[in-house]
Amino acid sequence: MARQWTLGQKIAGSLALPVTLSVAIGAVSIYTLRSVVASKDRVISVNGPLLADAERLHFHLEQKSAADRAFFLTRGNEFIDQMRAARGEFAAVIERLKRNVGSDEERRLVDAIERTEAEHQQALDQVVALRRTAISIESVGRAFDEHVLPKREQVSASIGAFVTREEQFLGEARNASSETASFAITFMSILVAVLVVFAILIALALTRSLSRQIGGAVGQVQSSSAELQAAANQQATGAKEQATAMNEITTTISELLASSRQIAESARQVAKIAEQTAAAARAGGGTVHNAHDSIAGIRRQVDLVVDHMLELGKKSQQIGAVLDVVSELAEQTNILAINATIEAAGAGEAGKRFAVVADEIRKLADRVAGYAKEIRTLIDDVRSAVNTTVMATETGSKAVDTGAAQFGAVTSVFKQIAGLVGTTTEAAREIELSTKQQTSAVEQVNAAVANVAKTTKETEASSGQTLQTASQLATLSRELLRLVKPQANGATHGA
Secondary structure, rough: OOOOOHHHHHHHHHHHHHHHHHHHHHHHHHHHHHHHHHHHHHHHHHHHHHHHHHHHHHHHHHHHHHHHHHHHOOOOOHHHHHHHHHOOOOOOHHHHHHHHHHHHHHHHHHHHHHHHHHHHHHHHHHHHHHHHHOHHHHHHHHHHHHHHHHHHHHHHHHHHHHHHHHHHHHHHHHHHHHHHHHHHHHHHHHHHHHHHHHHHHHHHHHHHHHHHHHHHHHHHHHHHHHHHHHHHHHHHHHHHHHHHHHHHHHHHHHHHHHHHHHHHHHHHHHHEEEEEEEEHHHHHHHHHHHHHHHHHHHHHHHHHHHHHHHHHHHHHHHHHHHHHHHHHHHHHHHHHHHHHHHHHOOOOOHHHHHHHHHHHHHHHHOOOOOOHHHHHHHHHHHHHHHHHHHHHHHHHHHHHHHHHHHHHHHHHHHHHHHHHHHHHHHHHHHHHHHHHHHHHHHHHHHHHHHHHHHHHHHHHHHHHHHHHHHHHHHHHHHHHHHOOOOHHHHHHOOO
């Protein structure tokens, strides 16, 4: 039995081959690019430095030749040092070339350069030795032309051969990179063409297979969406009627809840006013009681003032008796002073001092007598004021007794008011409690009805959404069927 592929498996299978070819193209591209980059890197990092070192060899050879010519002309030792320095730089470049060359042929060419340079130096040393002797310059020149110049030409030829070989390597690397790039371009063009052909074939096969599979599924979806649309219509109609009924019930219960809350608020206000009235009555009773206590305290203070005034009268009488004694003592002292003055006058010169003292005593006695009279006058005034105060205090005490009796009656009235207000407060509290219980019950009913109404609205919304989804599904199934099988859709509309 043949295996039935799903839609996802078909799409995945159709995409697997193009992806594989794309990966192959990418791999070839990467390989080609790496090859070209490797050739370029070799040219930059190997062949380029080798050619530069070959040019340095030419330069150092020219330096050494210039130094030996200068020595032959002048026989200066400084030119020998320059020649040795140039030869040392030449030897350093040779060592670097030995390290960097990669082929046997390159090593052979470098060895030839080193060997010819050594022969050149040997011939040059011989000519230098001749120049140090007394031989003529013409003989030295002939020796130089015969032995040194040919060796120098050999060194230049060896360096030129190395440069020619490196340039040949450079051209070969360039040609290899070009060939690699051309091969990559050709291969990728072939792969792209193959990929396009396979994509077209796979698209055709996939389109036919998917059209058959999706067409069958769309037919089933279309019939199911029609049934779902009919059921959603019925459900939406019933949900709408139920929502209308629940809205009416919710409105009625909301009005009842508002009335219950208003009654509860009125009862709470009555209870609050009654509590405030009771508190005011209690405060008034307390105030009257405090005033009664204050009047009783005033009564006690008035009695205490009367007692103090009477005591003050007694003390003033005692002070008057003491002043009588003081006045009598002052009169006697005055008489004694007068007698002492008379006796001092009779004593002559010996009694003058005593006479002065006696005179002063007399004056003091007169002053004491004067002060005693003034104090007696003040005591009489105090005694008169005390009598007047005692009489006024007795009158005030009688008025306080009358006020205390009236405050007692007011206190009794406030107690009766507080009792009546307490009864009113209890009744208001009972009304408030009953109304609160009724309000709580109505709120619970309202919450339950609200939940039911919410559920009904959600059901209505869900029914509408289901109906909308069913309509969209039916429309979508028709559109999809028209896209997949346009000829079938045209036949259906024609029928």
